[in-house]
Amino acid sequence: MELRNCKKCGRAFAYKGIPVCLRCKGNDEDEFRKVKDYLYDNPGATIREISDETGVDEQQILRYLKDSRIEIIEEGNFVLECERCGKSLRSGKFCDVCVGEMRQEFSKAIKPKEEKVKPVPKPKEKMYITEKLKRR
Ligand SMILES: [Zn+2]
Numbered sequence: 001m002e003l004r005n006c007k008k009c010g011r012a013f014a015y016k017g018i019p020v021c022l023r024c025k026g027n028d029e030d031e032f033r034k035v036k037d038y039l040y041d042n043p044g045a046t047i048r049e050i051s052d053e054t055g056v057d058e059q060q061i062l063r064y065l066k067d068s069r070i071e072i073i074e075e076g077n078f079v080l081e082c083e084r085c086g087k088s089l090r091s092g093k094f095c096d097v098c099v100g101e102m103r104q105e106f107s108k109a110i111k112p113k114e115e116k117v118k119p120v121p122k123p124k125e126k127m128y129i130t131e132k133l134k135r136r
């Protein structure tokens with residue numbers, strides 16, 4: 001058994017291929033379910049509303065956006081920026097153009113990634129759930 005420190009709470013746990021302990025993993029899934037359910041019932045809710053109603057941290061909700069687990073579909077209401085060119089994004093970390101360019105440049109020099117300041121959520125942004133996550 002390999003012991004590691006949980007990436008979220010720092011506690012030592014038995015490592016099984018996931019960088020967080022079982023408790024944190026469970027919490028994360030619970031929180032994501034809450035956000036997802038809230039968005040399903042309240043399409044167009046703002047990050048602040050979701051955070052207030054679900055108790056999930058705004059940064060955590062932004063993380064779901066970055067992981068493309070939820071997205072913003074309303075035109076002109078983007079909170080995320082491409083980490084490469086700064087273009088507004090619905091979800092994920094890079095825009096389509098940069099993804100394409102990076103694929104071409106992949107064989108060239110790989111530079112260490114610069115730390116970027118996290119985007120601050122604005123209360124106006126409306127979020128919707130990604131198509132694939134919608135209940136049928
Ligand atoms: Zn933990």
Ligand SMILES: [Zn+2]
Pocket residue numbers: 082083084085086087094095096097098099
């Ligand atoms: Zn870009």
